[in-house]
Amino acid sequence: MKHMSVELMSELNDAYQVPEGTLEHLRTQSWAPLPGLLNADTVKTMLEQVQKYAAPVQPSETEKWMTSDEYAKVLQSHDGMAWTDNWFRDLALSPRLTGVALDLLDESEGLFIHDMTFTKPGHEGGPTPFHQDYPFWPFDRKGAFTIWIAMTDLTADMGILQFMPGSHNEGPLGRFSRAPGDDIRKAYPYLEDKYGFAGGTDLKAGDATVHYDLTVHGANGNQTTRGRAAYTLRYMPTDVIYTGAPHRHFDAFEMTPGELFADSPQVPHISRLSWLRMVGVTRPSGTTHRRPSCCAGLMSNTSISAAPRSTVPVAHDSVAEIAVAEWIQRSRIDHPCLCRR
Ligand SMILES: O=C(O)CCC(=O)C(=O)O
Structure with missing residues (x-):
């Protein structure tokens, strides 16, 4: 698969100045805004790349909910592109994005672990049930985060990601998927009053947000006729150990439970070398x-x-x-x- 053009790569060599206070915001509020992370041309090309080359997500036996017709009305996804396509690999490992990831990890080294699109269809695309990501991942500890990038200009009525500020301090609350009706708030009705909601406001193409793997998050339905397209990149610290919990993306790494992700040849290291x-x-x-x-x-x-x-x-x-x-x-x-x- 082809690599990124020189012009685009040179833009992605430019540092993104993480706004002052972002790390503190993430640590206390469970999420943070990253305005203007990518420019509109980059995300336009990204959208084209997704539409041309990426295969829809292939759920495993344990994720059958992702194959239902109801779920297709909530979100449609591609994932793991950076493991099959140099273009996405170049993007995820670019100095601009790895620099941000390392700033948010507050470390000089880290790991790039996953990429995935989330498109909420137009014409009444359903809400994304509130959930945590961590319980689905084969990680022995917290610390991973997702950078969620708007691939077009998005308005609040399209169902932009929302977060419960402070909710990552709850620890793992169990597996609540993105399938319609499987909302974490049903099992934990106190969450909404305790934490409230943040985020969910208009984003320009290339604006992004970041949230922890333990952050309770979800989105309203898409009330417009246009699809709400987002691309996500996930990074984590180097000390996370593989637990062996089934997951379609990480299963393919063929790791042994107890092994450090950092030791897997499938897991790209990121460092200040970029x-x-x-x-x-x-x-x-x-x-x-x-x-x-x-x-x-x-x-x-x-x-x-x-x-x-x-x-x-x-x-x-x-x-x-x-x-x-x-x-x-x-x-x-x-x-x-x-x-x-
Ligand atoms: O885009 C959405 O509505 C859901 C995204 C999500 O759950 C995530 O990025 O972890």
Whole structure:
């Protein structure tokens, strides 16, 4: 499958300045806005890529609710594109998106784990029942989050994602799916009064929100005639262990319960290296590259010289300084695995 165009890639090499207070907002409110994460041209191309190339989600035995006609009126999805299509891989591992993910993880390294579209059909697309994501995922701990990106201009009456602020502090509340009627509020009627709702307001194409895997979230129905299209990217910390709970996307990784996701060749690592590449700084001479096992044979260990100071754009000086300091301190680099399996 084809890679991203140079023009688009150069835009995705541009840092997104996460608005001040975003991490604090996420930690206290369970979600946060990321206005203008991508520009309208990028999401237009993204929508075209989805429509042209992506296959609809293939639910597994444990997710039969996703195949029902009722569910098709709530959401229609594609997922795992970044595991089959270089275009989506390039997007998910771009400096712009990995930079945001690392800022939200508040770490210098993390993992990219999943991508998925969520289109709520026009002509009375049903509401998305409120739920948490974590109970469906084979993760031994919390910490993953979803970046939900509007693929066109969206208005509130299209059923934009809403969040219960503070609800991630409840811990896992059990499996409530996105199937019509299976709403977490039925089992926990107190949630609505305790937390209320946030989000759900108009978004421009390329605006995004982020929510934790434990955040209780859902959406109203789509009262317009236009489909409400969103693309999501999911990232998580490096210390999460695979539990073996069935899940159509993670099953394909063929992991052993108890294994670190970080050790799976199917799971791309993200690190501040993306930033280093972006600002034109490369490896100091004499250091070697620690390769994930999946890339063995595809790349050779190399010694690369640091780029001349003058290649670092002035606007990114502070970012470059921080990244270089972290890099030298760690004395080794993991890099996103770009090989296909
Ligand atoms: O887009 C929607 O309505 C649901 C999305 C969702 O549940 C998620 O991003 O975790």
